[in-house]
Amino acid sequence: MRTCLLPLAAGCTTALALLLGGPAHAAYGPAPKYAVATLPAPLRENAHAVVRRHEETLTVKSVGRTVETVRRAVTVLDEAGARWAQELVYYSSLNSISYFRGSVYDADGRLLRQLRAADIHDISLSDGFSLATDARGRVADLSQPSYPYTVEFEYEVVSDNPLFYSTWRPQPVEQLSVEQASFKVLMPAGLPLRYQEFRLPPGAAQTRRTQGSQELYEWQVHDLTAREEEPDAPSVADVTPVVLTAPTEFEVEGHAGRLNSWADLSRWTYELNAGRDVLPPALQARIAALVQGETDERARIRKVYEFLQANTRYVSIQLGLGGWQTFPAASVAANGYGDCKALTNYCKALLGAAGITAHAALVRAGSDEQDIRTDFPSSQFNHVVLCVPLAKSARPDTVWLECTSQSNPFGYMGGFTGNRHALLLLPEGGRLVATPRYGAAENRRERRAEVYLDAQGNATATLRTLRTGLEYDAVSELPGLDLAEQKKHISNRLPLANFTLTKVTLRPTPPGAAVPGLTENLALTLPALAPPSGRRVFLTPNLLSRWSAPAGTVGERQTDLWLDHALTQTDTVRLHLPASLRPEQLPAPVQLSTPFGTYSSQLQTLPDGTLQYIRRLQLPRTRFARTEYPAYLEFRRKISAADKAQLVLLKTDA
Known part of the structure; x- marks a missing residue:
């Protein structure tokens, strides 16, 4: 002062x-405004930040234009909440930012400073695969060196792409509480709003009234306490309030459409791209020659897909309507590149030249993405892939192709686009179909270790590990790296305290396997793996697959239990002992069979004196009520205890 x-x-x-x-x-x-002292104590509990005020309004001007205004003030309580001191506003050739303002206040609510033009930076936001984005944004950062403080941002975006209406998530993350938030949608007379509400607290349901010539829809929430992070919980988007909105009619750069069903969206997208799959005659002849004499339908598709991978590369060129409309196939043929739409359309055309019918399909891609809301037809997609029904198959079957990758295994979607729904693009209007499912039978990790221990407790070992399905995803890039990088990545992943990696060889599974896989062969030295302690040596036979139990919750668990990563793990460890050591005590065998999964481990002595440890774990994709969490926690604790069980060896030459 x-x-x-x-x-x-x-x-x-x-x-x-x-x-x-x-x-x-x-x-x-x-x-002063937003003084921290005025915050109710319950809103500060378990919170890193508090939304003091969040006002979001979507004004639909016509079938071809919308205006979104946002005003949000957030009190940042500590360093973990500092992300809220930044704001990113998206724009493109179809979306323009009218204004972008901001202010920051101290703990007493006094203005520290306002956002200046020099504080706002323009950045590229290309993610490398998205379907409909020019991928640019303006970002501002009002972070302060001491806590707490409050930031307030205001902006307006005018959109000529009204295929996308707002999704309102007033509490999008854990450890964030909400003092007050509102969402309004203003619709022109005669143009109804489609919406769905989920998990709204009492009193927050939609109210509707006429405001001049417009229909006003409004939602409000207040005093939402912060949610704690809980292990194996649903996404926060699945447990907090949300309102989805979508148009019934829209128009993008003169291309009008309706959106009352999935068939409507499919038909509009198909018609937008119709007639763009024509190939040059010379290329058609080349593809026909490529598959000539090949009678197996899947083999013909593979040859075309491998041709695509060898002769194209991915680039993201998605401007304006180009976010939805593909380059012509002839353009990709001439230039050798395209975005996800263009490469998918090109592959579809190549398959057509080989006498095979295929359909483009919209999908929400991303290893961390949730599936779409199948009961709410709307534009929820960011990627396009190719669906190839096998017309001559003895049973209904489909090949799915990711056309943007030069290295993706044939027919494999993986965690990027597998285990979700896609929308087929058909002239009559398509439907939702399931992409390939990867469960415990497909997601396998099979490891075999030969460990040679000497009398001083040093060891050498060979490891052979096969990973398939989603377990393969984590190592799929290894074959493309040089040896030094391979060793670095593998060493960072091995849960061993002291070792030297002396040899690495990688072998992909042969073509034609149900799911792709990679076999990793390693040789290691393990100094002081099990140093003697007097006359005894203590060794945990489970060298590489020890599971820890999740933390127990304080008080009653708030969320249900979602176990979404199905897997099967098998470990076989053979311990070769020197003549001076013999087993004194073996861990007791363990067998667990529960609704959450099955587990077994056993150590036994083979006739030649070698000790063999076998561990098996299988987890299905399952979901349970929150009341089942104590039983699940007990299952995990028993696994953790069994995984850490020690073998006691006795020195016979002492």
């Missing part, structure tokens, strides 16, 4: 305000 050095007669209103008990800020700044 500044000090008044002038007498009252000279007009020191600050001193006068103090004498009269009025606010000291009146003479030199705006009234």
Whole structure:
């Protein structure tokens, strides 16, 4: 606070305000706002940040234009909440930013400074695969060196792409509480709004009234306490309030459409791209020659797909309507590149030249993405893949192709687009279909270790590990790296305290396997793996697959139990002992069979004196009520205890 050095007669209103008990800020700044002291205690509990005020309004001007305005103030309580001091506003050739403003306040609510033009940076946001984005944004950061403080951002975006309406998520993450939030949608007369509500608290349901010539829909929430992070819980988007909205009619750069069903969206997208799959005659002849004499339908598709991978590369060129409309196939043929739409369309055309019918399909891609809301037809997609029904198959079957990758195994979707729904693009209007499912039978990790221990407790070992399905995803890039990088990646993944990796060889599974896989062969030295302790040596036979138990919750668990990663693990460890060591005590065998999965481990002595440890774990994709969490926690604790069980060896030459 500044000090008044002038007498009252000279007009020191600050001193006068103090004498009269009025606010000291009146003479030199705006009234304080968002003071942290006014926050109710329940909103600070378990929170890293608190949304003080969030006002979001979507104004639908017509079938071809929308305006979204957002005003959000967030009090940042600690460093873990500092992400809320940043704001990113997306724009493109179809979306323009009218204004972008911001302010930051101290703990007492006094204005520290306002956002300046120099503080706002323009950045590229290309993610390498998206279907409909020009991928640019403006970002601002009002972070402060001490906590707490409050940031306030305001912006407006005008969109000529009204295929996308707003999704309102007032509480999008854990450890975030909400003091007050509202969402309004203004619709022109005669143009109804489609919406769905989920998990709204009492009193937050939609209200609707006429406002002039528009219909106003409004939702409000307040005093939402922060949710704690819980292990094996649903995504926060599946447990907090949300309102989805979508148009019934829309128009993008003169291309009008309806959106009352999945067939409507499929038909509009198909018609937008119709007639763009024509190949040059010379290329058609080349593809026909490529598959000539090949009678197996799947083999013909593979040859075309491998041709695509060898002769194209991915680039993201998605401007304006190009976010939805593909380059012509002839353009890709001439240039050798395209985005996800263009390469999928090109592959579809190549297959057509080989006499095979295929369909483009919209999908929400991303290893961490949730599946779409299948009961709410709307534009929820960011990628396109190719679906190839096998017309001559003895049973209904389909090949799915990821056309943007030069290395993706034939027919494999993986965690990027597998285990979800896609929308087929058909002239009559398509339907949702399931992409390939990868469960415990497909997601396998099979490891065999030969460990040679000497009398001093040092060891050498060979490891052979096969990973398939989603377990393969984590190592799929290894074959493309040089040896030094391979060793680095593998060493970072091995849960061993002290070792040297002396040999690495990698072998992909042969073509034609049900799911792709990679076999990793390693040789290691393990100094001081099990140093003697007097006459005894203690060794945990489970060298590489020890599971820890998740933390127990304090108080009652709030969320259901979602176990979404199905897998099968098998470990076989053979311990070759020196003549001076013999087993004194073997861990007891363990067998667990529960609704959450099955587990077994056993150590036995083979006729040649070798000790053999076998561990098996299988987890299905399952979901349970939150009341089942204690039983699941007990299952995991028993696995953790069995995984850490020790073998006791006795020195016979002492």
